[in-house]
Amino acid sequence: MSNNAPTQITTIQRCAARLFVCGDAPNSRRARNNLQRLRETLDHVEFEVEVVDVDKTPQAALDQGIFVNPALQVIEPAPGMLIYGDLSELTVIEELFPKGGY
Numbered sequence: 001m002s003n004n005a006p007t008q009i010t011t012i013q014r015c016a017a018r019l020f021v022c023g024d025a026p027n028s029r030r031a032r033n034n035l036q037r038l039r040e041t042l043d044h045v046e047f048e049v050e051v052v053d054v055d056k057t058p059q060a061a062l063d064q065g066i067f068v069n070p071a072l073q074v075i076e077p078a079p080g081m082l083i084y085g086d087l088s089e090l091t092v093i094e095e096l097f098p099k100g101g102y
Helices: 026-041 058-063 091-096
Strands: 013-021 045-053 071-076 081-084
Touching: 013 026, 026 045, 026 091, 071 091, 081 091
Parallel strands: 013 045
Antiparallel strands: 013 071, 071 081
């Protein structure tokens, strides 16, 4: 006799983003930690995150219109979004990636 229990298939979703931080400042450290926690929570999402330190490359932030940091610029999925702050409120990002697909 076979086990006909349904198997749950989870679609891997993709997120491309840039995290703008200011060195090792407290808010920047929290943003990095909160983003890492989010990555661990959303195991059905493949994250590709570029970290931009505005202390080292301020022009990169200015080119993207980023004047406050930390900031997470979600590039993909389209149309993208910009989230300011230390990412302690993660529900906005979690809502972008429901389990089971878009």
